[in-house]
Structure formats: C-alpha cells, structure tokens
Amino acid sequence: MSSPCKLQVTSAFILGAFLSAAVLLGTGSSFETRQVSLALLTSGGTAGSTSGTARTQELQRQLDQVQRQLATLLQNTTHLQLEKQQLEQTSTKLQQQATNASAVCQRVMLDREQLLAQHQLAEATIASQNSSSSSNIEIQEERHRCEEEKGRAAQLLKDAAEQLRKSREDLAGCEDDLRTDAEADRRQLDAVLSTWPQILAVRHGVIAQQPQRGIITSAAQGSHVANAFVNLYVLRHHLHCSLPVAITFYGAIESVAAATRAFFKEHIQDITFYDTSRPPYPAHQRPLLRKQAVTFVEGWKLKVYGLYQAPFQEVLYLDSDCMPLYDPRALFETPEYQQHGVVIFPDRPGEAPRDPQHQLYTHFGLHNPWAGSPTLSQADTGMLLLNRTKHVDVLEYLLFLNVHDDFTYRVSFGDKDTFGAAFDLAGKRDAFYQSPHRLSLALTERQQNPGHFAWSGYVQMAPNGSAAFIHRSWFTKYNPGDDTLRSFTHMTVGLSPQRAKTNEYFSYDFPPSEIIPVPAEQCHFDPLDLPGSEQRCGFHSSDTGLPIPAFALPQEGPMVRALKAADEAFLLLRGAVQRKGDILG
Numbered sequence: 072m073s074s075p076c077k078l079q080v081t082s083a084f085i086l087g088a089f090l091s092a093a094v095l096l097g098t099g100s101s102f103e104t105r106q107v108s109l110a111l112l113t114s115g116g117t118a119g120s121t122s123g124t125a126r127t128q129e130l131q132r133q134l135d136q137v138q139r140q141l142a143t144l145l146q147n148t149t150h151l152q153l154e155k156q157q158l159e160q161t162s163t164k165l166q167q168q169a170t171n172a173s174a175v176c177q178r179v180m181l182d183r184e185q186l187l188a189q190h191q192l193a194e195a196t197i198a199s200q201n202s203s204s205s206s207n208i209e210i211q212e213e214r215h216r217c218e219e220e221k222g223r224a225a226q227l228l229k230d231a232a233e234q235l236r237k238s239r240e241d242l243a244g245c246e247d248d249l250r251t252d253a254e255a256d257r258r259q260l261d262a263v264l265s266t267w268p269q270i271l272a273v274r275h276g277v278i279a280q281q282p283q284r285g286i287i288t289s290a291a292q293g294s295h296v297a298n299a300f301v302n303l304y305v306l307r308h309h310l311h312c313s314l315p316v317a318i319t320f321y322g323a324i325e326s327v328a329a330a331t332r333a334f335f336k337e338h339i340q341d342i343t344f345y346d347t348s349r350p351p352y353p354a355h356q357r358p359l360l361r362k363q364a365v366t367f368v369e370g371w372k373l374k375v376y377g378l379y380q381a382p383f384q385e386v387l388y389l390d391s392d393c394m395p396l397y398d399p400r401a402l403f404e405t406p407e408y409q410q411h412g413v414v415i416f417p418d419r420p421g422e423a424p425r426d427p428q429h430q431l432y433t434h435f436g437l438h439n440p441w442a443g444s445p446t447l448s449q450a451d452t453g454m455l456l457l458n459r460t461k462h463v464d465v466l467e468y469l470l471f472l473n474v475h476d477d478f479t480y481r482v483s484f485g486d487k488d489t490f491g492a493a494f495d496l497a498g499k500r501d502a503f504y505q506s507p508h509r510l511s512l513a514l515t516e517r518q519q520n521p522g523h524f525a526w527s528g529y530v531q532m533a534p535n536g537s538a539a540f541i542h543r544s545w546f547t548k549y550n551p552g553d554d555t556l557r558s559f560t561h562m563t564v565g566l567s568p569q570r571a572k573t574n575e576y577f578s579y580d581f582p583p584s585e586i587i588p589v590p591a592e593q594c595h596f597d598p599l600d601l602p603g604s605e606q607r608c609g610f611h612s613s614d615t616g617l618p619i620p621a622f623a624l625p626q627e628g629p630m631v632r633a634l635k636a637a638d639e640a641f642l643l644l645r646g647a648v649q650r651k652g653d654i655l656g
Contacts, residue, residue, distance in 0.1 A: 253478040256357060257435060257471065257496070270355065275463045278384055284403060285315040285383035287345070289374055290391040291325045292656035297551040297648075298543065299391040301640045303339050309636035312398045314387070315341050319377035322346035324363050328656040334647060347373070347380040356467075357474040368476055371485040374452075375473040384460045390453035392543045396530075396598075396633050399539070402456055407534040411504035412458035413465075415490060416531045416540070417448035420509045420568045426482035431472075434482075437495045449487045450505065453542050454531065462499070469493035508532035509565035509612050511601065513541060514586065514621055516560045524581040524621065527559035537599040538562070538630060549641050551648050551655055556641065558634040561588060561621040562598070564605050565612030570619055587618040596622040598630045 286306070290299035299318065306312045316339070320327055327344050335342055352359060359376055360369055378388060387399050408414050429439040459466060472479050472489040479489060494503040510531055514524040528547040533539035541559075543549070549557055563586070589596070594608035605611055610620050624631050647654055 253475045254434065256475065270353075271463050271467070274467075275460060278460050278463065281382055281384050282315060283383070284385045284387075284400075285317060285381075286312075286387045286389060286399070287317045287319050287377055287381050287383070288389045288391055289319050289370075289377055291320040291327050292331075294548060294551060294655075295391040296327075296331055296655045297641070297644055298549050300335060300338075300644050301549055301637050302389065302391070302394040303335075303342065304640035304643070305394060305633060305636045306399075307339050308640075309633060310395060310398045312395070312400060313341070314400060315343070315383070317343050317345040317382050319345050319347050319373075319381070321348045321373045321376070323348040324360070324369075326656075328653065330651065330654045331656050334654045338643070343382075345382055347377050350380050353467075353470070356470055359474055361476075368480060368485075371480070372473045372476060375469055375486055375489070378457065378459070379466050379470050381459060385458045386456070388452075388455050388457070390542070392548050393453045394541050394543070394633075394637060396538050396541060396630055402533060402539065405534050407504050407506075408456055408458075411502050412461035413494075413502065413504055414456040414534060415503070415505045416451045416454055417505055417508075417510060418451040418487065420448050420566055420571050428482075430482040431479060431488050431492050432495065435492070435496060437492065438500070440491060440495075440500075448505070448509075449484070450490050451510070451531065451542065452486055452490060453544075454540050455490070462494075462497070462502075464497040465493050465499060468496040472496075504534075506532060506534050508534075508536050508602065509567070511538070511565055512563040512619070512621075513547075513559045514561040514563065514581065515558075516588070517580070520580075522583045524561065524586045525579055526581070527557065530562050532565070532601055536602040538601060541634070551645065554642075554645060556638040558631075558638050559624070561586075561623055563619050563621045564610045564614070565601065566619070567613050567615050569615035570617070583618065585618050586621050589620050589622050591623055596625065598622075598624065598628060 288299050288303070290296045303316055306316070318327070318335070332344055335344075359372060362369055374388075374390075378386065381388075385403060387402065389395075402408060402414065405414070429441060432439050469489060472492055473486055483489065491500075491503055494500055510529045513527040513530050515527045517523045517525060526547065528541050528543040530538050531540040531542060543557060547557065549555075589608060594604070596604045596608070598604075602612075604622065608620070608622075624634075644654075
C-alpha cells in the first residue's frame with residue numbers, strides 16, 4: 072500500500088542557486104553595487120573595462136530574468152516546505168496510532184481472558200447441574216452467549232492487530248520518505264554546487280577576507296556562560312594566548328545580556344559577541360530551525376552554523392565546557408593540521424554510532440568507515456580545529472546534514488558523526504584527520520575515602536600525545552550556584568575500548584578494583600607526553616584489564632597550574648554573581 076506520508080519533491084529546489092545569487096548580490100545594496108557583484112560572480116572579478124556599459128546592461132537583463140524566475144520558485148518552495156511539515160505531522164500521528172493500537176490489543180487480550188474465565192465457569196456449572204430440562208436450557212443459553220463473546224473478542228483482537236500492522240507500515244513509510252527526502256535534497260545540493268561554482272567561489276572569497284585565526288565558543292546564558300568565562304579567562308591570563316575570541320549566539324532566538332557582555336569585556340581582552348543570525352542565510356540550504364527555541368537539537372545545529380558563519384578563516388572551536396591546558400596556538404602549527412586542515416578528537420573508544428546499520432553513510436552511497444575498524448571512535452566535537460578556507464565545500468555538506476536533523480539525528484547522536492560524513496560527501500575522506508590518541512579519564516582522589524576516585528571529566532590529547540584539553544561534562548562542570556571547585560588530581564592511561572566498556576564514565580565513585588594509582592617513585596609521568604609516560608611505566612593504551620592505572624599530576628607542573636587558575640577564575644565569577652546576580656543572563 073502507498074504511504075500516506077509520501078513527500079513529492081520537485082525539481083524546483085534548484086531555486087537555491089538563484090536564491091544564493093540574490094543573497095550574494097545583497098538585497099539592500101545599490102544598483103551599481105549589484106552590477107559590480109554580478110560581474111564578479113560571472114567574470115571572476117574582472118571589471119572596469121571600456122566595454123563595461125554593454126556588459127552591465129546584459130547582466131542587468133539576466134538579473135531581471137532571474138528575479139522573475141525567483142518569484143515563481145519561491146512560491147514552489149513554500150509549497151514544498153508545507154508538504155514537509157505535513158509529513159512530520161503525519162509521522163507523529165502515525166506513531167500515536169501505533170501506540171493506541173497496541174493499547175487496544177492489550178485491552179482486547181484482557182477482555183478475552185475474562186471471557187475465557189467466564190466460559191470455564193459456565194463449563195463447571197454444567198458439570199455440577201442436574202439433568203433437568205430447564206437447567207439444560209439455561210446452561211445452553213449461557214454457553215451460547217459465551218461463544219458469541221469469544222467470537223467478538225477474537226474479531227476485535229484480529230482487527231486491532233491489523234490496525235497495528237498498518238500503522239507500523241505507515242510509520243515505516245514515513246521514515247522511508249524522510250530518507251528519500253534527505254537523499255533528494257542531497258542530489259539537489261550537489262546540482263547547485265556543481266552548476267553554480269560561483270557559490271563556493273564567493274564563499275571562499277568572503278572567508279578569505281576574514282582575520283586569519285581565532286577561537287569561537289558557544290555561550291549565551293547560565294552555566295554555559297560561567298564555564299566559558301572560566302576557560303577564556305585562563306586562556307588569556309594564564310596561558311597568555313593572544314588569538315581573538317568570538318562568542319557565538321543566534322540572536323533570532325537567544326540573546327546575551329548587557330551585564331554578561333560587560334563582565335566578559337571587563338576581564339578578558341580582544342573578545343567579541345558574534346550574532347550568527349545577522350549574516351544572510353544561504354538560500355540553497357534548507358531552513359536552519361524547525362523550532363524557535365534553543366533545545367538540544369537546535370543547539371547542535373546552532374553550533375554547526377556558528378562554524379559555518381565564523382568570523383575567522385581558521386578556527387579552534389570550543390564547547391563552553393572545554394578548556395585548553397596550554398596555549399592552543401601551537402595546534403595550528405602541527406604537521407597534521409597543516410596537511411589536513413582539520414583535527415578532530417575521539418570520543419569514547421570503540422563506541423559505534425547510534426544506528427548499527429550506519430545509514431548516515433550507507434544511505435548516501437558512502438563507505439561505512441566502521442567496517443574493518445573496530446577501534447574507530449565517534450568524534451568528540453567539543454573541540455576541533457578547521458581551516459574554513461580549505462574546506463568551504465565540507466562546510467556546505469556539514470550544514471546540509473545538520474539541517475536535515477529529522478533524518479540525520481535519528482541515525483546519529485547529534486552532530487558527532489556529521490563531520491566525518493561531510494568530508495565523505497565532499498569526496499575528502501583522506502583529509503579527515505582524527506587524533507590517534509585515546510582520551511584519558513580525569514579523576515579526583517577522595518580525601519575521605521582513600522583509594523576511591525571521582526570522575527572529573529576527560530582529557531583529550533593533541534596529535535603529538537600531549538594533554539591538550541579538559542572536557543568537563545555533565546556534573547563535572549562548574550556550577551555558578553555553588554562554590555564547588557573542579558581541579559582534579561589524577562589522569563588515567565589512554566582508555567582501550569574494552570576498558571571503556573567495562574567502566575561507567577559518569578561515576579561518582581571508582582573503587583580500587585577499577586582504578587589503581589601509580590606511585591610517583593615508580594616512574595616519571597609527564598602530561599605533555601602521555602604515550603612516552605605509558606611506555607616508561609610499562610603500560611599501554613591497548614591494555615584491556617582492570618584496574619586502570621592512574622597517574623598523579625605533578626603538583627608544580629603546567630597542567631596543575633592551569634587547573635588552579637581555572638578555579639581562581641571561577642571564584643572571581645562566583646563572587647560577582649553573589650554581588651550583582653545578573654551577569655549570567
């Protein structure tokens with residue numbers, strides 16, 4: 072049977088090319104500016120020749136024609152978007168129907184059991200009654216009623232099962248339509264990018280005019296602001312990093328309070344608050360938001376869009392809970408970044424994507440990167456380096472995957488896998504570089520319970536094996552509502568997939584059976600060379616058994632000093648919150 076959710080995708084989506092041209096020319100610019108911009112698009116930037124007037128007239132005629140086509144195509148786009156909305160609404164209804172059908176089945180089964188009990192009671196009554204004719208008549212009538220009730224119950228059960236089957240078929244049809252929709256949009260995006268290379272050329276030109284390198288982080292309110300302040304304060308005042316910083320937010324649905332801006336600028340130099348909703352949205356892409364609110368889903372998309380619209384050519388992206396442990400400028404100079412233009416960090420080792428069928432890749436005809444790679448990890452995109460000039464095309468596919476969250480986020484956990492898939496879609500799998508060093512658990516020894524450790528986040532390694540970032544996740548973040556500090560005392564060896572699977576990451580307490588501290592006199596531990604330390608101490612990140620060795624951090628080392636500086640920054644923020652109360656938005 073045909074799915075009621077079938078989405079009719081038309082070839083009108085090629086309007087993205089014309090929309091992009093209109094956005095690139097600028098709706099608010101003067102006629103002369105649009106002439107020059109159009110000339111740049113079509114002739115590669117050459118202008119000012121003596122035949123400029125004739126060319127300008129011809130280009131203006133083409134522009135008028137595009138604008139007329141644009142009006143028609145915009146109307147088609149509106150219909151397409153309405154059909155997509157109807158698809159999503161129908162999918163929700165069908166899920167509810169499936170739930171209702173299951174409930175009906177349960178009720179019918181209960182009724183059937185009650186009727187069977189009544190029937191058995193009637194049979195027992197027959198056995199105990201005498202053979203008088205009047206009693207036999209009553210018994211026969213009761214038996215007949217029971218048989219009729221059994222028949223009706225059986226039919227209700229059959230009807231309910233059929234309704235459930237149809238609902239499941241319709242729901243599967245909706246999911247097929249979502250996949251088909253994503254695939255159709257991908258083909259149309261391919262067509263737009265191949266037919267209108269000016270889109271990538273102009274995007275490249277825009278990015279090339281931006282400052283060379285900088286740091287972006289996402290934070291607008293609450294604990295995100297608190298943790299971002301700690302990280303950036305340490306970056307400026309302790310690590311002495313001079314890279315410019317932009318705090319991104321999407322002004323259409325979120326805002327940064329004036330008190331927050333003032334507090335940051337009072338304590339941190341060369342920092343800006345960058346509203347990513349202000350630059351024109353790429354018209355060849357699907358609309359960014361489906362909900363006008365900051366949810367987990369929309370937050371993942373806003374993070375990706377922050378990368379797309381970042382005000383720097385090359386960026387270090389940091390989640391608000393990710394703090395560098397040394398000046399990150401050195402990461403831009405590593406051979407791995409220089410060669411690939413990207414450095415991604417691994418998440419939990421050996422953890423496969425949410426979807427065991429790997430549809431995020433296979434649905435688009437891509438090779439499944441997990442095949443034959445049992446140690447491959449999902450990406451921890453809380454921190455990453457990206458050369459936006461070098462990977463303009465990857466950014467287009469990255470945004471494409473994340474705005475199709477109705478499909479993408481069904482088969483992956485947020486944006487984690489979309490980075491690798493975007494490189495694949497752009498034909499750049501060989502350029503995708505993930506640090507080969509496994510993450511390490513950050514631990515705090517419990518003073519009141521010696522030998523036991525509390526989880527304090529995890530440490531990510533740079534390509535050279537040095538401890539580069541502390542990612543404070545879940546309950547290990549700074550909480551502006553209390554005075555709890557977040558320094559830690561130990562870090563484990565790199566975790567093998569087996570150790571990662573046998574340990575609960577988010578544990579308040581690791582007993583001695585799971586974590587064993589390595590005595591300082593046993594071997595020298597250097598956080599800037601974890602692989603070398605493991606080798607000197609006779610450990611290896613591929614080890615699988617328990618307990619897991621944990622090194623004590625050198626008390627006078629740079630890592631401990633950075634962690635102490637973070638606690639001091641938090642106390643500064645905490646004091647301001649207690650005095651003023653409104654600096655976190």
